[in-house]
Amino acid sequence: xxxxxxxxxxxxxxxxxxxxxxxxxxxxxxxxxxxxxxxxxxxxxxxxxxxxxxxxxxxxxxxxxxxxxxxxxxxxxxxxxxxxxxxxxxxxxxxxxxxxxxxxxxxxxxxxxxxxxxxxxxxxxxxxxxxxxxxxxxxxxxxxxxxxxxxxxxxxxxxxxxxxxx
Numbered sequence: 001x002x003x004x005x006x007x008x009x010x011x012x013x014x015x016x017x018x019x020x021x022x023x024x025x026x027x028x029x030x031x032x033x034x035x036x037x038x039x040x041x042x043x044x045x046x047x048x049x050x051x052x053x054x055x056x057x058x059x060x061x062x063x064x065x066x067x068x069x070x071x072x073x074x075x076x077x078x079x080x081x082x083x084x085x086x087x088x089x090x091x092x093x094x095x096x097x098x099x100x101x102x103x104x105x106x107x108x109x110x111x112x113x114x115x116x117x118x119x120x121x122x123x124x125x126x127x128x129x130x131x132x133x134x135x136x137x138x139x140x141x142x143x144x145x146x147x148x149x150x151x152x153x154x155x156x157x158x159x160x161x162x163x164x165x166x
Contacts, residue, residue, distance in 0.1 A: 005146055008129035009101075009110040021102040028078050036077050044072050056080065064089065070122065076100060076112070082128075085114040092140070093122040100128055115150060124159075 014023040024033075039059055043052045052069045060081030067085045069075075070093035075083050082099035085091065097112045097120075110129030114120065118132045121140035132138065133150030142159040155162045 005110070005127060005129040006108075009108040011106050011108050013106045019102065019104045020107040023107070024078070024102070027107060033078060036080055040075060040077055040080070043069060044074060047071065056083075061085070064116070067091070070095065073097075076128075079109055082109060082111045083114075084111065086116040086118075086134070088117045089114045090119045092120050092124065095120045095122065095124045095126070095138075097126045098128055118148075 012027065014020040016022060036059055039055050043055055046052055049068050053063045053067055056063050056075060061075055062084040064085060064087035066088040068090045070091060072094040073091045074096045076097055076099035079099040083097050091097065091114065099112055100107060100109050108128060112126055112128060113131040115132055115134035115136060117134060118136045120126065120132065120138045121142065123141040124138045124144065126132065126138070126144040130144050130147055132144065132148045133152065135151045136148045137153040138144055138148065138159060139153065139155030139162070142155050143157040144154065145158040148154050148159070153162050153164060154160060
């Protein structure tokens with residue numbers, strides 16, 4: 001599989017007879033992943049936007065001013081430091097921002113950038129290496145596999161641009 005998103009991913013071959021997920025402890029220290037998980041779990045259930053932003057910044061996530069994380073939203077647990085969410089963006093209820101993908105013989109990592117005033121709908125999933133432009137909108141339950149240009153609305157699996165209706 002190839003495409004623009006894949007060009008922005010770092011590839012990490014993994015040794016051994018099993019798939020790359022078995023190599024995760026050498027990819028990221030288990031204690032770091034445990035701390036990330038607990039902090040992200042607190043963020044998922046906390047209604048306080050200020051607390052979420054403060055905690056995620058402690059994990060290395062770049063969080064702009066006025067960012068709103070919906071309940072149950074999940075930043076990447078392994079590599080939260082690869083996420084940038086710019087000013088006044090919204091990450092909706094139960095949305096997931098992934099910065100990694102474990103495959104059979106390698107794992108891949110890539111940054112996720114959410115532009116100013118962009119909105120990610122409930123239940124949407126953003127894959128590693130994707131940039132969502134300023135004022136873009138991702139519909140609920142969409143799978144974002146490619147960059148979303150500024151001021152564009154995308155929907156579906158995979159997410160595709162949709163025409164605005166008045």
